[in-house]
Amino acid sequence: MLLYFGSGECTRCQEFSPVLKDFFVRLTDEFYVERASQLVLVYVSQDETEEKQEKFLKTMPKRWLFLPFQDEFKRELELRFAVSDTPVVVVLKPSGEVIAGNAVEEIRCLGTACFRNWQEAAELVDRSFLLAEDFDDLAKRSITDPIRRLKYKLDKKTRKKEREEVLCPDMEL
Secondary structure, X not given: OEEEEEOOOOHHHHHHHHHHHHHHHHHHOOOOOOOOOOOOXXXXXXXXXXXXXXXXXXXXXXXXXXXOOOOOHHHHHHHHOOOOXXXXXXXXXXXXXXXXXXXXXXXXXXXXXXHHHHHHHHOOXXXXXXXXXXXXXXXXXXXXXXHHHHHHHHHHHHHHHHHHHHHOOOOOO
């Protein structure tokens, strides 16, 4: 999974977004590859308005996912991945662990070749070698599970901290 922190107004993002779009299309469009990669890209908007976000997304592949403009989780993701400047592309394993904190230069320099490196880093099993009946036992999971897991991990930490503050208001943690 890729988290793309960007903005349609940012000059560096305007230069990088076509590169990322081509990268994504070449890995997911069966016109370019025999078996499309199971790659998910989530756009985390740094745009100033919802209209600017929508304008930017209209120029990108329809398969890109995005967080709603007013979603409070955007701020949590920015803090979690220390996003201070754009563009930033965070690469996550299916478990939600970080493979690359910012893969912008890697994508620019290596193109689609860096995806293979990420797969190896994530130790993903190539499902084409599984028998058809093996798929019946696989847990049903959404392609957005890593981001959802991350959100709930953050929520649990916040709730735990709040509980500790309620139980021990005079103690420093």
